[in-house]
Amino acid sequence: MAIADVKDYTHLTNEEVEELGRELDAIRAEIEDSRGDDDAAYIYRMIRIQRRLAVAGRATLFASSFPPAWVVGTAMLGVAKILENMEIGHNTMHGQWDWMNDPEVHSSTWEWDTAQPAEQWKHSHNYIHHQFTNVLGYDNDIGYGILRMAREQKWHPVNLGQPVYNALLATLFQWGVALHDLDLEAIRKREKDPKVMKKQLRQIGRKIRRQIGKDYLLFPLLTGPQLVSTLTANATANLMRNLWSYMIIFCGHFPDGAMHFTEEEIEDETRAEWYLRQMLGSANFEGGPLLHVMSGNLGYQIEHHLFPDLPSNRYSEIAVKVRALCAKYDLPYTTGPLHKQYGQALRTITKLALPNTWTSSDGPEPPAPIDRGRRGDDSRPIRRLETGNFTAHATA
Amino acid sequence: MAVLEHLTWEGARKVGARLTTPLLPDDYLRLINPLWTTRELRGSIEEVIPETEDAATVVIRPGWGWSYEHHPGQYIGIGIQVKGKFHWRSYSVSSPPARTGRSIAITVRAMPEGFLSEHLVSGVAPGTIVRLALPAGDFVLPNPPPAKVLFLVGGSGITPVMAMLRTLDRRGTMPDAVLAYSSPTKERMIFRSELLAFSDRHPRLTLHERHTDLDGVMALDELDTLCPDWRERETWACGPGPMLDAAEEFWERAGLEKQLHLERFSLNFQGDGGEGGTITFLNSGKVAEVDGATTVLEAGENAGVGMPYGCRAGICHTCTLTLVSGKVRDLRNGDEFSDPNENVQTCITVPVGDCVLNI
Numbered sequence: 001m002a003i004a005d006v007k008d009y010t011h012l013t014n015e016e017v018e019e020l021g022r023e024l025d026a027i028r029a030e031i032e033d034s035r036g037d038d039d040a041a042y043i044y045r046m047i048r049i050q051r052r053l054a055v056a057g058r059a060t061l062f063a064s065s066f067p068p069a070w071v072v073g074t075a076m077l078g079v080a081k082i083l084e085n086m087e088i089g090h091n092t093m094h095g096q097w098d099w100m101n102d103p104e105v106h107s108s109t110w111e112w113d114t115a116q117p118a119e120q121w122k123h124s125h126n127y128i129h130h131q132f133t134n135v136l137g138y139d140n141d142i143g144y145g146i147l148r149m150a151r152e153q154k155w156h157p158v159n160l161g162q163p164v165y166n167a168l169l170a171t172l173f174q175w176g177v178a179l180h181d182l183d184l185e186a187i188r189k190r191e192k193d194p195k196v197m198k199k200q201l202r203q204i205g206r207k208i209r210r211q212i213g214k215d216y217l218l219f220p221l222l223t224g225p226q227l228v229s230t231l232t233a234n235a236t237a238n239l240m241r242n243l244w245s246y247m248i249i250f251c252g253h254f255p256d257g258a259m260h261f262t263e264e265e266i267e268d269e270t271r272a273e274w275y276l277r278q279m280l281g282s283a284n285f286e287g288g289p290l291l292h293v294m295s296g297n298l299g300y301q302i303e304h305h306l307f308p309d310l311p312s313n314r315y316s317e318i319a320v321k322v323r324a325l326c327a328k329y330d331l332p333y334t335t336g337p338l339h340k341q342y343g344q345a346l347r348t349i350t351k352l353a354l355p356n357t358w359t360s361s362d363g364p365e366p367p368a369p370i371d372r373g374r375r376g377d378d379s380r381p382i383r384r385l386e387t388g389n390f391t392a393h394a395t396a
Numbered sequence: 397m398a399v400l401e402h403l404t405w406e407g408a409r410k411v412g413a414r415l416t417t418p419l420l421p422d423d424y425l426r427l428i429n430p431l432w433t434t435r436e437l438r439g440s441i442e443e444v445i446p447e448t449e450d451a452a453t454v455v456i457r458p459g460w461g462w463s464y465e466h467h468p469g470q471y472i473g474i475g476i477q478v479k480g481k482f483h484w485r486s487y488s489v490s491s492p493p494a495r496t497g498r499s500i501a502i503t504v505r506a507m508p509e510g511f512l513s514e515h516l517v518s519g520v521a522p523g524t525i526v527r528l529a530l531p532a533g534d535f536v537l538p539n540p541p542p543a544k545v546l547f548l549v550g551g552s553g554i555t556p557v558m559a560m561l562r563t564l565d566r567r568g569t570m571p572d573a574v575l576a577y578s579s580p581t582k583e584r585m586i587f588r589s590e591l592l593a594f595s596d597r598h599p600r601l602t603l604h605e606r607h608t609d610l611d612g613v614m615a616l617d618e619l620d621t622l623c624p625d626w627r628e629r630e631t632w633a634c635g636p637g638p639m640l641d642a643a644e645e646f647w648e649r650a651g652l653e654k655q656l657h658l659e660r661f662s663l664n665f666q667g668d669g670g671e672g673g674t675i676t677f678l679n680s681g682k683v684a685e686v687d688g689a690t691t692v693l694e695a696g697e698n699a700g701v702g703m704p705y706g707c708r709a710g711i712c713h714t715c716t717l718t719l720v721s722g723k724v725r726d727l728r729n730g731d732e733f734s735d736p737n738e739n740v741q742t743c744i745t746v747p748v749g750d751c752v753l754n755i
Contacts, residue, residue, distance in 0.1 A: 036479040037480050038480075040477065040480030040481075051419075051423065051424055051427055055424060055427075095679075098702025098704075099480075099481060100480055100481055101475075101482040101483075101704060101705060102477075102482055103436055103704055103714060104423075104435060104436060106704060107679065107755075108679070108704065108717070108754070111418035111419075112418060113418055122679050126679065127679075127681065207418075210414070210417040210418070211417070213417075214414065214415060214417050218414055218415055219415065222415075
């Protein structure tokens with residue numbers, strides 16, 4: 001069941017929620033004040049490693065008809081693509097490195113190595129998903145308009161094919177992400193402005209041409225007689241990145257502990273309540289430092305959703321503090337090993353292919369909401385700041 | 397071969413970019429040599445030469461895309477990363493221009509309140525990569541120079557004048573020139589020995605040293621004894637703000653303000669302010685209500701937007717952003733920009749009514 005009021009669900013008083021918000025603000029301020037040389041060195045090192053890997057992978061594939069070279073080259077290229085998309089691209093576009101005032105590593109100029117144009121990603125992900133996280137009817141990331149991921153979403157016989165759609169989404173994840181900001185749901189309901197759609201499609205088309213040109217035309221041709229083996233290597237590297245990023249992203253909001261919300265929750269949500277919703281709607285996974293780097297530190301999904309624009313290399317230390325806060329306020333902190341978290345997401349996908357009456361819910365059951373009445377306009381506090389509010393300008 | 401004839405640098409770069417998309421070939425080349433990129437102007441610190449106990453000449457080797465043909469007297473922007481963050485300042489080039497150069501030099505005095513100058517003078521290691529902005533500024537000496545020249549200099553204001561004197565020395569075009577140079581003490585006088593050598597070599601160059609700790613600050617009416625024909629001279633003045641204010645007033649009173657060239661290291665906004673308005677920052681959705689005197693850059697910074705910035709004086713274009721809608725006014729000259737998706741320099745513009753910026 002989706003939650004209409006996080007305060008009721010957590011049984012915290014208004015004052016306790018606001019106090020929690022202040023403590024989280026303090027964590028943010030502390031990290032902001034302590035950003036410095038080490039953090040800058042971290043992202044520059046990451047970029048250096050990623051670019052060297054990409055060059056080494058592409059170079060090795062000039063011998064791609066030799067099977068060991070194919071394997072090594074593909075692996076290096078795949079890892080480079082994963083690093084670029086996750087730890088570097090995703091995080092830079094969130095503005096995590098804007099504080100360095102380096103125009104080469106800045107959210108306003110970064111373009112990533114995937115079919116989705118950065119400008120559209122910043123809208124559909126940074127704004128829509130991070131502002132309206134797990135709110136039914138607002139957050140397209142609940143199933144991406146393809147999968148039924150919450151019991152509140154109405155079942156339709158077409159959902160029976162979910163395991164297949166899921167496999168397709170995982171394989172073709174790059175292309176699914178490319179269509180992210182088009183908002184398939186809105187197009188289906190004919191609510192989409194055709195002008196905006198045309199512009200977006202043009203942008204996507206241009207990006208796709210360049211991406212395909214590089215991976216499936218120019219580099220294979222350059223390797224001459226090894227054309228076919230380079231082509232399969234590049235396709236495999238892209239597939240590696242697709243499967244990996246799909247899995248990491250599905251572990252962010254679909255394991256059992258992550259909750260959904262109804263639009264009543266965001267009606268007059270305060271900044272502190274927004275924090276609370278991010279904590280309840282996200283799920284972490286556990287692992288070593290290498291796993292966290294390879295997943296763009298999204299194993300710290302809760303911390304990332306609380307502070308989307310703080311540098312990712314700091315999430316591990318933030319996590320210690322956030323976890324302590326969860327214990328102090330008796331709040332759930334959803335985490336587990338990667339295989340368990342993904343297993344739960346996969347089970348939900350399969351279960352929700354069927355009507356609700358055939359299956360049972362695995363999520364925690366929230367209590368019935370207590371009606372405390374609505375706040376007046378004057379007492380309605382300022383909404384979130386980090387993700388802001390987009391206008392039609394973004395896409396028109 | 398016909399193909400090779402058409403092979404240009406730009407063409408090769410374009411083809412390369414198809415392979416490196418979404419990055420540029422530069423992003424990979426700079427892994428080999430940090431200066432092999434034209435994405436941003438860069439330089440590498442070659443040497444820091446102490447001039448006095450609190451001033452040093454910083455020799456920089458610029459990377460690709462640099463032009464060595466600056467006019468003597470111009471300044472460059474330099475961005476240095478301190479504690480992970482790029483800070484920008486402008487400094488006069490003290491080396492003379494060259495058609496084919498290898499390095500440029502700026503001379504910097506560590507200011508008590510200026511942590512960047514302090515960092516440059518004492519803390520910057522050779523090999524450090526800095527960002528650069530191309531030479532700019534109107535405080536320049538024409539070529540050929542006027543027949544009679546007066547240089548009025550206070551403290552580190554000597555740097556642009558030094559570039560001029562070195563140029564005149566090298567070209568052998570030293571006019572009848574008087575240099576009135578004030579500094580607190582003999583020891584703190586930057587370039588003193590080189591200037592003494594210049595005045596030995598060039599009989600037409602007269603050097604008047606003034607050590608203000610001993611002799612007090614020079615009053616401008618002393619010029620009548622020091623350089624009685626100052627009214628006939630084209631004057632270049634560079635130094636602390638109060639000195640320049642006094643000079644401006646003095647020359648105006650003599651009705652000779654057209655003969656006075658000034659270099660200030662702070663912005664002097666001549667244009668009208670804007671009307672103010674609400675600025676919306678698109679990507680973050682943050683909103684700032686500002687008056688007509690607050691620049692778009694300051695407004696963004698106050699609202700907590702990660703605004704890019706550089707020289708903060710309208711020179712380096714680091715702060716340029718796309719104005720999605722609305723109108724802004726250039727504080728320096730009152731020019732207005734209101735075309736949708738026009739690029740504007742945020743550090744010298746103020747909103748005229750509501751506007752939206754793409755950041």
